[in-house]
Amino acid sequence: MLTHLTYGLLPTSLLALLTVLPVGSAWSIFEPRQSKEKPLNQVLASQKSLSTYYELVKQYPDILLQLPSYDGVTLVAPNNDAFDKFHDWDPQNKSLVTNLLEYHILQGTVSTASVPVGVSTFAKTLLNDKKYANVSEGQQMLINKGGDDVVVFTSGLGSRSTVVEPDLAFTGGLVQIVDTLMVPPARLEPTTRDAYKDLQSFLGALYAADLVSEFADATDVTILAPRNSAFQLVAGTLEDLDKKALANILRYHLIPNQVLSSTEFQNGTNLTTANDAIPDLTLHVTRAGNNVYFNSAQMLQPDILIANGVVHIIDAVLNPDARAATPDPAIGTQAPVFPVTGTKTAVGTKAPVPFTSDFPCTVDCPISTASSEPTGSADGAATTTTTGLRLSSSKGFAARCTGVPAQAGAAAAAAMLVGAVGMEFVGLV
Numbered sequence: 001m002l003t004h005l006t007y008g009l010l011p012t013s014l015l016a017l018l019t020v021l022p023v024g025s026a027w028s029i030f031e032p033r034q035s036k037e038k039p040l041n042q043v044l045a046s047q048k049s050l051s052t053y054y055e056l057v058k059q060y061p062d063i064l065l066q067l068p069s070y071d072g073v074t075l076v077a078p079n080n081d082a083f084d085k086f087h088d089w090d091p092q093n094k095s096l097v098t099n100l101l102e103y104h105i106l107q108g109t110v111s112t113a114s115v116p117v118g119v120s121t122f123a124k125t126l127l128n129d130k131k132y133a134n135v136s137e138g139q140q141m142l143i144n145k146g147g148d149d150v151v152v153f154t155s156g157l158g159s160r161s162t163v164v165e166p167d168l169a170f171t172g173g174l175v176q177i178v179d180t181l182m183v184p185p186a187r188l189e190p191t192t193r194d195a196y197k198d199l200q201s202f203l204g205a206l207y208a209a210d211l212v213s214e215f216a217d218a219t220d221v222t223i224l225a226p227r228n229s230a231f232q233l234v235a236g237t238l239e240d241l242d243k244k245a246l247a248n249i250l251r252y253h254l255i256p257n258q259v260l261s262s263t264e265f266q267n268g269t270n271l272t273t274a275n276d277a278i279p280d281l282t283l284h285v286t287r288a289g290n291n292v293y294f295n296s297a298q299m300l301q302p303d304i305l306i307a308n309g310v311v312h313i314i315d316a317v318l319n320p321d322a323r324a325a326t327p328d329p330a331i332g333t334q335a336p337v338f339p340v341t342g343t344k345t346a347v348g349t350k351a352p353v354p355f356t357s358d359f360p361c362t363v364d365c366p367i368s369t370a371s372s373e374p375t376g377s378a379d380g381a382a383t384t385t386t387t388g389l390r391l392s393s394s395k396g397f398a399a400r401c402t403g404v405p406a407q408a409g410a411a412a413a414a415a416m417l418v419g420a421v422g423m424e425f426v427g428l429v
């Protein structure tokens with residue numbers, strides 16, 4: 001909680017601003033009593049680059065009716081170019097458009113000046129529909145400001161959206177014009193299987209231990225996900241475990257009921273995990289300079305948003321029986337906490353990725369078990385960094401994975417939102 005933005009409260013009456021509009025009626029908003037700030041419709045109408053967004057907002061006025069319940073909001077408004085880049089969606093699909101626009105509204109007024117430089121900050125949005133997100137009180141978006149003072153929003157599957165016209169004030173808050181549509185974070189499965197392939201082993205292990213639902217359907221989670229090479233290193237040990245023992249280890253990687261951004265891990269604190277098999281088991285956090293460790297495992301890539309929380313990539317599999325393991329920040333690679341001997345596989349991108357044969361659709365689906373490359377490896381049917389998106393489109397992966405119907409819909413929805421956006425992925429470490 002400590003690092004969440006403290007929002008400025010705007011002393012405005014959104015009720016005065018937003019007259020209840022029957023759907024389909026003319027767009028009419030009363031002038032607010034405050035004279036200095038303009039009403040939202042004036043601000044939107046005055047920006048040529050927002051004409052598409054303005055039309056959509058007028059078409060779906062229900063969204064604006066929620067705004068008065070917040071002490072100010074920030075409209076992250078995609079410009080016309082952003083909508084031009086976004087194909088294959090149906091602007092008449094009310095559920096889709098409503099949820100998409102809700103994901104583009106932050107709770108509280110977030111001015112670009114209030115965003116700290118070089119620190120990732122989570123901000124809650126108005127997206128609450130369980131079909132799209134299982135984060136209580138609103139799905140999050142990640143905000144970053146670089147040294148050049150440019151503010152970037154990061155969302156699902158590492159998609160990024162840059163503020164091109166900052167801080168347009170209206171009576172209920174601020175409008176930030178951005179160059180790309182934001183993608184509501186996808187579920188854990190497509191995120192780890194398709195977008196961050198370096199986490200395929202972790203996902204496979206969850207399937208092997210029957211834990212996917214526990215990790216992906218819970219509301220509010222923080223997941224520490226070891227990369228593939230971490231599993232490769234101890235594959236001989238882990239692959240021989242029975243389901244219960246494996247689950248015992250994997251649950252140590254789940255922090256339930258909290259969505260913790262990387263900046264919220266405080267040095268010397270202990271986290272409660274989903275592993276309740278061992279009494280008083282906690283996970284110890286160490287911060288040393290820019291490094292963050294969980295026991296002795298180092299955080300490699302932080303803050304990957306998913307539908308029900310956040311994933312941080314770590315460099316080693318955590319062992320609940322080695323909870324006293326501490327890092328030596330002076331060295332790059334910490335001692336393994338599982339026996340390395342007896343490894344069935346070698347480490348490296350050419351070596352097999354443990355547990356990927358536990359994916360529910362290995363026969364039908366074009367999974368490359370020999371690749372632990374990050375996104376971007378070309379592999380025939382589904383290629384390039386948009387793999388995850390293409391794979392989960394109607395022609396691809398998720399649609400064929402009949403073993404996982406529950407996630408297919410959400411993945412398809414995410415793909416629909418994402419598919420044509422010209423995604424920029426955050427590279428894997």
Ligand SMILES: *[C@@H]1O[C@H](CO)[C@@H](O)[C@H](O)[C@H]1NC(C)=O
Pocket residue numbers: 130131132133134187216217218307308406410
């Ligand atoms: C949210 O959780 C419910 C189960 O509680 C699940 O059915 C739904 O698919 C989840 N939504 C997403 C977007 O994952």
Ligand SMILES: *[C@@H]1O[C@H](CO)[C@@H](O)[C@H](O)[C@H]1NC(C)=O
Pocket residue numbers: 267268285286287288
């Ligand atoms: C972090 O905590 C460790 C003990 O867990 C302590 O030895 C170290 O001095 C702390 N570092 C800082 C920067 O406070």
Ligand SMILES: *[C@@H]1O[C@H](CO)[C@@H](O)[C@H](O)[C@H]1NC(C)=O
Pocket residue numbers: 268269270282284
């Ligand atoms: C965290 O756990 C360790 C080991 O059990 C203990 O020594 C330490 O005091 C705990 N720290 C806090 C802040 O509770």
Ligand SMILES: *[C@@H]1O[C@H](CO)[C@@H](O)[C@H](O)[C@H]1NC(C)=O
Pocket residue numbers: 090093094095096409412413414416
């Ligand atoms: C609207 O889009 C969602 C998400 O892609 C989809 O599940 C739903 O079937 C669509 N509804 C209509 C009426 O097309």
